[in-house]
Amino acid sequence: IITETAITNKSKNVLILLADDGGFELGAYGNKICQTPNIDALARQSVLFDNAFTSVSSCSPSRAALLTGQPSHQNGMYGLHHGVHHFNSFENVTSLPNLLREHGIFTGIIGKKHVGPSSVYKFDYEQTEENNHINQVGRNITHIKMLSKEFLHRANEMNKPFLLYVAFHDPHRCSHSEIEYGAFCERWGSGEIGAGLIPDWKPWYYQWDEVALPYHVQDTEAARRDIAAQYTTMSRLDQGVALVLKELEASGHKEDTLVLYSSDNGIPFPSGRTNLYDSGLREPLLISSPEPSARRNEVSHAMVSSLDVFPTVLDWFGIPAEEPSSNDIWSADAPKSLLRILEKEPAGHDDEAAFASQTHHEITMYYPMRAVRTRSHKLIHNLNFAMPFPIDQDLYASATFQDILNRTRARQPLPWYKTLKRHYYRPQWELYDVRADPAELRNLHGKPKLTALEATLRERLRAWQRRTGDPWLCAPDAVLVRTPASPDDVCSALDNGLAAYLH
Amino acid sequence: IITETAITNKSKNVLILLADDGGFELGAYGNKICQTPNIDALARQSVLFDNAFTSVSSCSPSRAALLTGQPSHQNGMYGLHHGVHHFNSFENVTSLPNLLREHGIFTGIIGKKHVGPSSVYKFDYEQTEENNHINQVGRNITHIKMLSKEFLHRANEMNKPFLLYVAFHDPHRCSHSEIEYGAFCERWGSGEIGAGLIPDWKPWYYQWDEVALPYHVQDTEAARRDIAAQYTTMSRLDQGVALVLKELEASGHKEDTLVLYSSDNGIPFPSGRTNLYDSGLREPLLISSPEPSARRNEVSHAMVSSLDVFPTVLDWFGIPAEEPSSNDIWSADAPKSLLRILEKEPAGHDDEAAFASQTHHEITMYYPMRAVRTRSHKLIHNLNFAMPFPIDQDLYASATFQDILNRTRARQPLPWYKTLKRHYYRPQWELYDVRADPAELRNLHGKPKLTALEATLRERLRAWQRRTGDPWLCAPDAVLVRTPASPDDVCSALDNGLAAYLH
């Protein structure tokens, strides 16, 4: 359905700034050590969401969810896209760039793409790891600045509204691929001998003993040094954000562009990326609207998801969603436009929820999880629970995780919030009171007092899985049977004895 | 490397006849009940292999292995291709049709394709489920006959050598999708009211109490009725083979065409398809060479794999393999041309082996297994062993599997060779003496007398996984670490406690 909407709104644009494995190492989110003056300045022009969650804590699946408004199990990006992992969304999935182009909007990506197939995620302007070295388009902020300028120049030449998606590779780890530049590539382009120079970047350095340690990282020198390196890389991201925003202003579009800043998944530390604990699921989200009526320098407590970006962008451009959303933005457990929140804080409902769906990360890391997160509780369903939680190569090679392994092996003190054994072995169901127990350490699954609550969350999660066409709807103890006779999918018992594990 | 070979050998052609989920319901393989006079006649013109194994007991992965000479973990087809499963081979994989076309050979597929992406598996002539109803190109033998005629006519018009790959959909089950035509679509096209008529098919019918029950199927009326239906469907396949061979003869190519008959995976019964027991892994294989010196109506005991089809076809066309194979066809545990076996039975070596690699079938069925099968033993590594073995939707819905479920639930007698519990729960390692224990019921893993043998098989399996680039090389208790510093991949321990299972 191609409408004329875009043409009548041609002064409206969108800029999405995405960090890679970025977390709350941001002054705007209360980190007093890591200096991010530019993102903080953006926050002062934005609504800052303090209950924003990614749909999946893994790179390609999260980016696919962001660009389609569909959870990974619905769009087909069940795991990483590159190399032997080789996941791709289904050919018939609708993505933001493809849909916007149909509406006459000029679309561009600069940085890390990490999704496919190309036909589903086709931007008019692409400067990505597919035609560049990832560091050049994802970490070289001088180059990113010039590419942004080029994109904006073309948009102006064509006099077209635009979507520009700048997907930084910072603050992703580097240790797995290019350890010579430091754990987070913090030396790459720093001007050190042999490391090259990014002219626009002034690195900030930190002492390992001063960092603000997240609760889910062990308090050891090895881990703290890892965090300090991550902070240095945040300075490159932060200054990159400033450069892109300056180009936006120079192009004349500061006053007609909606700007979003977020990250794809949890930080690459234990219980972060690849986990559905809040340490892996919670993301920074800033949305700055140029509308005169828009809230600025305010916090929204609304429960929002990365799945909401898709309908928000459509709403901004005035493009009707294929499935019209309800008047009550919270009613359907479905993606929703966030634009109204930028005008007025909605009344907080206790039953607001965010949903998450994770299956693979690397192809060998099969650990499907489905989760529902309300303001008060989280229910996680671990489908492959009898096997240990898998560890990705990038985290495995990190100094932080090696430190946990070494200390556990040597039976040395490990000042961590859980044990390695607990990290590996998880029960099929996890239920947490996230207000009383934000670290998600006391599993309340099966507690008699919470029977009704747990049953409600389970039904709600299941209804969401059903509505989003989750192939894992019946896993792990039943098989999904779809027959011409039965209109709905039915879960039929496998009698595989897993019931014995249920309590 | 394009050579002139094909041009100087333009009278050489290949016809591959592939059954879908077909087993040993063949007179030529000693089944006295199921009547297959046409395949038996082909066997009398062929070398019949009695130690042929598929590389993987799942439809798409097996077809990808056949067409590339690479195990599923190497070509990327880790599971089923269609629908939500969505597996595809890597874009840089070389397939038979693409390679042969480069050499001037006309390539065609009629029937079930079930692999992708299209660019990797591109035939010049394609009549498949992608542009037809699967039954029309896979079960309607009159239509298959006409398509074969058309393909051969075009090949003759162009005066080109050809590869024709006829991938029947028989004797695949039908119960999951079109139960109205019977458990194996045995009524489809039979002339019964409402079932349509395939003019060239004369169905054969069987009594349930007369079928030859495979050792891995329970001896009950329900299971026997399933087998009887499968037999009827075999009559369609058998007559389809005759029709295609008649078209080959009519086209003038009986005397210059190498003909292969095989199947993609084990029969869709318990311990068959999706299993690496011999009941899932062993396949019929007939190869009929028109060379005057070729053996006919003889049995070869050589250990061969579906991975050998690729180099055999290249050898037949005189196309050099990219990696030249050793002079000793058994030395490298690598795919090998079978042409020499068609001339003379090789001396049987005790250490001949076939290898298997299975990961997914349906996307939700993650149960990676790696196996090595020698003449005397089989070692299976189950990587996700702590979870129950998954059951595919097609088998689940079958009368045979429902009968097992119902009898187990009701604690009724179940005259089966194992229990449902044993079928679901498998140890990490399984070692069988396949001569003394062909049903693979006595697991010899860890037996002191076999320590050296088991260690040898494990090393051999591991070396094969390494050489074929298996991403699961280190699973499930270590992580594969690849660094610029280390030339080889290294398996680094996860310390995830799985060692406790290792014994």
Ligand SMILES: [Ca+2]
């Ligand atoms: Ca990421």
Ligand SMILES: [Ca+2]
């Ligand atoms: Ca099959």
Ligand SMILES: [Mg+2]
């Ligand atoms: Mg990543």
Ligand SMILES: [Mg+2]
């Ligand atoms: Mg199949």
